[in-house]
Amino acid sequence: xxxxxxxxxxxxxxxxxxxxxxxxxxxxxxxxxxxxxxxxxxxxxxxxxxxxxxxxxxxxxxxxxxxxxxxxxxxxxxxxxxxxxxxxxxxxxxxxxxxxxxxxxxxxxxxxxxxxxxxxxxxxxxxxxxxxxxxxxxxxxxxxxxxxxxxxxxxxxxxxxxxxxxxxxxxxxxxxxxxxxxxxxxxxxxxxxxxxxxxxxxxxxxxxxxxxxxxxxxxxxxxxxxxxxxxxxxxxxxxxxxxxxxxxxxxxxxxxxxxxxxxxxxxxxxxxxxx
Amino acid sequence: xxxxxxxxxxxxxxxxxxxxxxxxxxxxxxxxxxxxxxxxxxxxxxxxxxxxxxxxxxxxxxxxxxxxxxxxxxxxxxxxxxxxxxxxxxxxxxxxxxxxxxxxxxxxxxxxxxxxxxxxxxxxxxxxxxxxxxxxxxxxxxxxxxxxxxxxxxxxxxxxxxxxxxxxxxxxxxxxxxxxxxxxxxxxxxxxxxxxxxxxxxxxxxxxxxxxxxxxxxxxxxxxxxxxxxxxxxxxx
Numbered sequence: 001x002x003x004x005x006x007x008x009x010x011x012x013x014x015x016x017x018x019x020x021x022x023x024x025x026x027x028x029x030x031x032x033x034x035x036x037x038x039x040x041x042x043x044x045x046x047x048x049x050x051x052x053x054x055x056x057x058x059x060x061x062x063x064x065x066x067x068x069x070x071x072x073x074x075x076x077x078x079x080x081x082x083x084x085x086x087x088x089x090x091x092x093x094x095x096x097x098x099x100x101x102x103x104x105x106x107x108x109x110x111x112x113x114x115x116x117x118x119x120x121x122x123x124x125x126x127x128x129x130x131x132x133x134x135x136x137x138x139x140x141x142x143x144x145x146x147x148x149x150x151x152x153x154x155x156x157x158x159x160x161x162x163x164x165x166x167x168x169x170x171x172x173x174x175x176x177x178x179x180x181x182x183x184x185x186x187x188x189x190x191x192x193x194x195x196x197x198x199x200x201x202x203x204x205x206x207x208x209x210x211x212x213x214x215x216x217x218x219x220x221x222x223x224x225x226x227x228x229x230x231x232x233x234x235x236x237x238x239x240x241x242x243x244x245x246x247x248x249x250x251x252x253x254x255x256x257x258x259x260x261x262x263x264x265x266x267x268x269x270x271x272x273x274x275x
Numbered sequence: 276x277x278x279x280x281x282x283x284x285x286x287x288x289x290x291x292x293x294x295x296x297x298x299x300x301x302x303x304x305x306x307x308x309x310x311x312x313x314x315x316x317x318x319x320x321x322x323x324x325x326x327x328x329x330x331x332x333x334x335x336x337x338x339x340x341x342x343x344x345x346x347x348x349x350x351x352x353x354x355x356x357x358x359x360x361x362x363x364x365x366x367x368x369x370x371x372x373x374x375x376x377x378x379x380x381x382x383x384x385x386x387x388x389x390x391x392x393x394x395x396x397x398x399x400x401x402x403x404x405x406x407x408x409x410x411x412x413x414x415x416x417x418x419x420x421x422x423x424x425x426x427x428x429x430x431x432x433x434x435x436x437x438x439x440x441x442x443x444x445x446x447x448x449x450x451x452x453x454x455x456x457x458x459x460x461x462x463x464x465x466x467x468x469x470x471x472x473x474x475x476x477x478x479x480x481x482x483x484x485x486x487x488x489x490x491x492x493x494x495x496x497x498x499x500x501x502x503x504x505x506x507x508x509x510x511x512x
Binding site: 165 | 341355
């Protein structure tokens with residue numbers, strides 16, 4: 001077998017690999033930037049719930065021969081609002097609200113998949129991701145929207161930090177807690193819609209959860225944890241793309257398993273430090 | 276629900292708010308903080324008093340015990356300045372100096388880079404007090420701030436509040452179930468039971484016949500004995 005550096009250099013000659021690396025890195029940063037707020041507010045599974053919603057929306061888009069990304073983003077945003085409202089108005093706990101919406105969406109997706117017999121193969125690629133076959137227009141949309149998400153998180157960083165630590169105090173300070181909750185829901189919906197191309201609807205929540213919980217094993221400050229989680233996220237995506245290319249493994253699964261490996265390593269190191 | 280509440284606070288007042296569970300204490304402070312809008316009536320402030328910048332709020336510490344939360348003491352205290360900021364709410368070099376000053380004042384400098392979740396209950400409460408004081412509020416509202424603290428730390432905490440009230444003239448509203456301790460530090464009492472039952476000095480509270488009737492056989496003397504036998508160096512004496 002050829003040296004890894006040669007294989008990586010060879011991989012980088014391909015346009016589809018370069019696209020995957022660019023889109024994957026930007027989406028990875030988005031996932032980790034949002035992950036820290038969602039994990040610490042115990043909303044980790046909202047990613048999972050919205051990913052299930054996106055499964056249904058992809059099925060709708062494929063049935064209508066429309067662009068899955070352009071259909072998924074608005075519908076997922078609406079679903080996130082619905083989850084927030086169920087949480088507030090129906091006095092349901094967050095996990096119950098997410099469960100209701102996501103299971104309904106999956107049922108709808110399965111029903112649509114049974115109606116549209118021709119697109120089941122495409123739908124499978126959204127279930128488990130297919131970043132290596134990402135199209136040029138999807139790369140452009142992903143890059144632009146990822147930069148918007150990253151900018152919005154950085155611009156509102158202090159307010160989101162206060163909201164995450166102590167929502168009641170953030171409300172007393174007049175930081176627009178309601179507005180920030182909506183912003184977080186919108187940004188998460190966009191990121192999920194973009195991220196399902198990388199690891200698929202089944203695995204997207206891992207991109208939100210793993211980098212943050214791995215970084216939590218090391219860093220002490222909030223900003224430090226945020227940066228570290230972004231580094232873990234991007235590293236796992238880059239490495240995952242190369243490994244999957246070299247060994248011909250499914251990319252999404254490799255990325256998630258790399259994230260899991262990083263977490264176990266970080267957890268082990270922390271345990272050793274404590275002894 | 277809370278009704279029939281009318282009272283006036285003067286600048287520099289130190290008022291203890293007490294009452295049974297569900298009596299409306301938290302509802303009252305939420306209305307003052309602007310988190311709840313009264314169904315009827317008004318809460319009026321001096322023209323030069325602006326909400327939220329002029330009010331500092333310290334919640335119950337029990338809500339904030341999250342060991343994994345990755346925030347340093349300095350980051351938590353800086354949060355108190357955000358109400359004064361607009362747009363992206365970026366903090367300046369001057370803001371960071373304000374944070375360092377309040378950390379020095381409350382003797383928190385040695386732990387300024389520690390993770391909040393690794394601190395003791397007393398240290399955490401001091402950090403949250405620093406977060407509240409960093410914006411130089413004119414009024415402090417505290418919701419059972421000492422309920423999770425041991426007696427020694429509780430005593431220290433009450434002494435810090437007393438200093439803020441007496442030396443800096445900060446108006447304080449303090450919710451507590453510990454009516455006996457309140458008498459040693461607060462100057463006035465506000466007693467609620469879904470409506471205003473009593474508002475006046477602690478001395479008046481102890482001698483009030485209305486309160487004696489309200490409390491029944493044990494009367495308020497169970498809290499006031501030191502006040503009544505003259506052995507208390509209480510704030511209103």
